[in-house]
Amino acid sequence: MxxxxxxxxxxxxxxxxxxxxxxxxxxxxxxxxxxxxxxxxxxxxxxxxxxxxxxxxxxxxxxxxxxxxxxxxxxxxxxxxxxxxxNDGHHHHLICNKCGLTITVEGPAIENWTEKVAKENGFSEVSHKVDIFGVCKGCRRK
Amino acid sequence: MxxxxxxxxxxxxxxxxxxxxxxxxxxxxxxxxxxxxxxxxxxxxxxxxxxxxxxxxxxxxxxxxxxxxxxxxxxxxxxxxxxxxxNDGHHHHLICNKCGLTITVEGPAIENWTEKVAKENGFSEVSHKVDIFGVCKGCRRK
DNA sequence: ATACTATTGGGAATGATTATCAATAAGAAA
DNA sequence: TTTCTTATTGATAATCATTCCCAATAGTAT
Structure with missing residues (x-):
């Protein structure tokens, strides 16, 4: 070789x-x-x-x-x-449907809730998707 | 006419x-x-x-x-x-990635949280998407 | 039965994404 | 620096879900 x-x-x-x-x-x-x-x-x-x-x-x-x-x-x-x-941790987004403005938010409450729900139902290897869509202040004024 | x-x-x-x-x-x-x-x-x-x-x-x-x-x-x-x-209310899903088994779950905690986050950031007309994916008990055994 | 038009269906069109594969160019070795 | 290996690129073809088009069909009111 x-x-x-x-x-x-x-x-x-x-x-x-x-x-x-x-x-x-x-x-x-x-x-x-x-x-x-x-x-x-x-x-x-x-x-x-x-x-x-x-x-x-x-x-x-x-x-x-x-x-x-x-x-x-x-x-x-x-x-x-x-x-x-x-880059550190898991997080979610608040996204404006009009202009695309995106705000990063964290939600320990959500993480706990999904964990609990998954466990209660016997699920493992869980992941989740939580995104909030709406219209931001700036766009509402128009 | x-x-x-x-x-x-x-x-x-x-x-x-x-x-x-x-x-x-x-x-x-x-x-x-x-x-x-x-x-x-x-x-x-x-x-x-x-x-x-x-x-x-x-x-x-x-x-x-x-x-x-x-x-x-x-x-x-x-x-x-x-x-x-x-048909009554808003709800979310717990979905098995393997077999597609779907469990409907409610989460007042989530509704409140998204409302709060949106309001804090000046967003209106909000909607959200919360789905949990994982592997169900049945599929894990295989 | 008749008229009006919502609904259907098959195939073409769209649009995002992926696959192909030869050409290019990092990075390692000499 | 030069050579060599092969990761990466890029133009284009191929996929694939979904939508569009439009003539044919079939509910429903009169």
Whole structure:
């Protein structure tokens, strides 16, 4: 077995950093709203940053998996992404239906409640989704 | 202005009942899990009940609007429907990721919490989505 | 029965997302 | 630095749920 082969066998956890990835991450940090992959793609194009649409999808997805960013589904079914201020813990969102303004909220009460309900019904490996939609103060005035 | 014209002007709130609609509703009452429009359509076909796919989509959608049935989005983005045992009030679901078993739960605590959070942040016209996913007792044993 | 029009259905159209796969370019080794 | 391996990219085709279109069908009132 040659050195080359050893290299092949040992599972490489390589992760290369590319300009595309930083462009996408940077774009996300420039806004405080949930945006779709398509919107991010358009935004990059406007800045003359050429990044393939497929790459945007792939990258956002991967970042969401690693929990570097948040992902939710809009009521229309699109997946939306947003940079996550607090990497620490689990949290939820208060989202404006008009302008997209998003406020991050925590809810220990919710966590406890879901845990309790799940346990009472014999469920394990539970996860939950709690998002509040509405109209923010600014938009109401209009 | 003729009698005909009067008929045209007065907004008719006509709602015709069709065999397709009853077939769909009946199918829903035969199961206790969330099913997609496609699944319902296949299920009807198996029973030799010919109903167009578009009609299934339209009907389920309409019934969900009237809150005759419940609708949620699966993690894959599909819209799923289920007949709603208790028409009375707002409620949530505890859903098994393996078998689809669904348990309806109420959560006054949640309602209060979302109301409070929304108000604190100046949001109005709020709605919320709370669903708990996990693995039920039966599936865990396998 | 007749007229009016809500509802249906099949297939085309849409739109977001994923798959394909050759070309490109990180990062390691020499 | 140069070579080599292969992760990553990107243009485009393919998927797949859902909606649109519109002529044909069938409730319902008169």
């Amino acid at each position: 040659s050195l080359k082969d050893v290299g092949k066998d040992s599972k490489q956890i390589v992760e290369r950093s590319t300009r595309q990835q930083s462009s996408i991450l940077e774009a996300l940090y420039g806004i405080d709203e949930f945006k779709s992959a398509q919107e991010i793609h358009a935004l990059l194009a406007k800045k003359k940053l050429k990044v393939g649409l497929a790459t945007v999808y792939r990258t956002l997805q991967k970042m969401a998996e690693k929990e570097d960013i948040d992902a939710i589904k809009s009521t229309e079914g699109e997946t939306l992404y947003r940079h996550c201020g607090q | 003729s009698l005909k014209d009067v008929g045209k002007d007065s907004k008719q709130i006509v709602e015709r009942s069709t065999r397709q609609q009853s077939s769909i509703l009946e199918a829903l009452y035969g199961i206790d899990e969330f099913k997609s429009a496609q699944e319902i359509h296949a299920l009807l076909a198996k029973k030799k009940l010919k109903v167009g796919l578009a009609t299934v989509y339209r009907t389920l959608q309409k019934m969900a609007e009237k809150e005759d049935i419940d609708a949620i989005k699966s993690t894959e983005g599909e819209t799923l429907y289920r007949h709603c045992g208790q």
